[in-house]
Amino acid sequence: MATKRFSEWRKRWLPSLPLAAAVFCFWLLMNDQVTRGHVLMALVLALLIPPFAARLDREFARIGNLRGAPRMLGILLLDIVRSNVTVALQVLGPEAKIRPGFIWVPLDIANIHGIAALTSIITLTPGTVSSALSDDRRYLLVHVLNLDDADRVVRQIKTRYEAPLMEIFP
DSSP states (O other), rough: HHHHHHHHHHHHHHHHHHHHHHHHHHHHHHHSSOOOHHHHHHHHHHHHHHHHHHHHHHOOOOOOOOOHHHHHHHHHHHHHHHHHHHHHHHHSSSSSGGGEEEEEEEOOOOOOOHHHHHHHHHHTTTTEEEEEETSSEEEEEEEEOOOSSHHHHHHHHHIIIIIIHHHHOO
8 A cells, every 4th residue: 555655645745756857867967067056957957857847748759651761861861951052042143033021831740759850841942941830730831032932932842851751650
């Protein structure tokens, strides 16, 4: 009975021993010296942070088919090189030819990890920046440096990045 109560108490007040140990060690490593005050503060943080972290809504990554990942990474690298050249020419060229704008990209991908990967890929590609995700996770706001054809940009994002990511993150 006492073991069960201790176990319940530990799960409530210290739900993740590895997280508590990591917070404790990280705090001590962030300080240039180990004093009683730093150890006490590390202990307080190690006891306070895990219960709050346990309350966060977590979605664990589900990995699906990785066969398309090398091809998508190759396309991404090629797009990064092309975009760098295009952005350099736009920036060095006449400013009047640059038409920046925002577009809403409708998302078919539902996995939050896939959405995070998509936003990172868009931001990695020069000339585009992921700006916001709608509350229902169905639309992504993207800033484009030169927005000539919004439909073409949406189509490229969906076919070149979102479709392969939907296979990786089902």
